[in-house]
Amino acid sequence: MNQTAASCEIIAEAGVNHDGDLDEALRLVAAAATAGADTVKFQTFDPDELATASAPTAAYQAEAGEGAEQATMLRRLALPLSAWKRIARETEACGIRFLSTPFDAASARFLIDETGMDRIKVGSGELTNLPLLLDLARLGRPMLLSTGMATIQEVRDALGTVAFGWLTEANERPSLEAVRHAYETPEAKTILGRTVVMQCVTAYPAPHDQANLRVLDTYAALGVVPGYSDHTLGTDTALAAIARGARVIEKHLTMDRTRPGPDHKASLEPVEMAVLVRGARRVTQMLGSEIKAPVEAEVGNMAVARRGLVAIREIRAGDSLSTENIAPQRAGGGAPPSALWDLIGRTAKRDYNVGDWIET
CATH class of the missing domain: 3.20.20.70 (Aldolase class I)
Incomplete structure (x- = not known):
């Protein structure tokens, strides 16, 4: 067959x-x-x-x-x-x-x-x-x-x-x-x-x-x-x-x-x-499959094509997080952009340089 x-x-x-x-x-x-x-x-x-x-x-x-x-x-x-x-x-x-x-x-x-x-x-x-x-x-x-x-x-x-x-x-x-x-x-x-x-x-x-x-x-x-x-x-x-x-x-x-x-x-x-x-x-x-999920051919591109949250200004521990100092950018990592809403108003737990990934 x-x-x-x-x-x-x-x-x-x-x-x-x-x-x-x-x-x-x-x-x-x-x-x-x-x-x-x-x-x-x-x-x-x-x-x-x-x-x-x-x-x-x-x-x-x-x-x-x-x-x-x-x-x-x-x-x-x-x-x-x-x-x-x-x-x-x-x-x-x-x-x-x-x-x-x-x-x-x-x-x-x-x-x-x-x-x-x-x-x-x-x-x-x-x-x-x-x-x-x-x-x-x-x-x-x-x-x-x-x-x-x-x-x-x-x-x-x-x-x-x-x-x-x-x-x-x-x-x-x-x-x-x-x-x-x-x-x-x-x-x-x-x-x-x-x-x-x-x-x-x-x-x-x-x-x-x-x-x-x-x-x-x-x-x-x-x-x-x-x-x-x-x-x-x-x-x-x-x-x-x-x-x-x-x-x-x-x-x-x-x-x-x-x-x-x-x-x-x-x-x-x-x-x-x-x-x-x-x-x-x-x-x-x-x-292919009716299940929507990332496929093998694209997994390697996710970190490159998707944005993550990064520091766009220097942040010191104790500073308040806002759209003035964090934003979604292509950076190879960082929390997903959807986390921005929950992070706004929180206090930074450590120092961040410009471009550092922001994690939840």
Whole structure:
């Protein structure tokens, strides 16, 4: 693992940028690891289960050369189930984590049982598919939820479904009322505290001025782990999200942004992914501690930059201290300036020359 306990997890979202080619998927794994990402993520789906034969492609998908039908595009981009074990093994060998978004419960069970995947990522398009969310939650793995296109109530309902799945027996009948009740229970707080909820804008690329990173504050207030799935161009938005409190960043990775395909255009190439990772580590270091106290780099400058109380005239023992004979100056020592108020009117206990430190 490249991630430390105090850092933000960087997920290199290979997604379907392998274009249905296992060798390309393995190249993406290696590129993610070389770039320093913590996790590489793909998408696992059954094309025939995911979309009907007549489902249209999105405008950005059609513009990327995918034609008019989703089913045709999905079949081109799908990898056989046998490929995922090979990809997971290669990911482990590279020293990073494997993750793949399942679009159906059978794919999720396969990924858990056959690759050892220990988390479940849910894409934005499935956030309102509460029956699927319930099936996934009942697999008992920590979850990451992307929330593109969602309202806050839809996010709460998704979280309630996750809580309901963890807290109830498999034979308990779900309902919208039941999942909303589950969301409000004290027991749900523990479950949701380890659930990652990712702000996301489902556009490829997403406009920078619609990133709405303040939503991260809203998610933090829900008691979940805030994250950001970034579809904007470049790395600025992702780095800003870390500064805003994102604990997980997901960013698409491609070997070549000029290739035809639905997600290449909104992806980073390997060199750019490395830039993002380095930037993310720096931002995380910059965030530091929420405790305000002098840090190591500045301690040595305190005596030089701060003022202390000194004698500005000769003072003899028994003289009365006043602003006529003591004042705050940079002198490398002396009582803090705030002590001036208490010292005024007191009697000097000894002689002071000009420039001598005044102590309390």
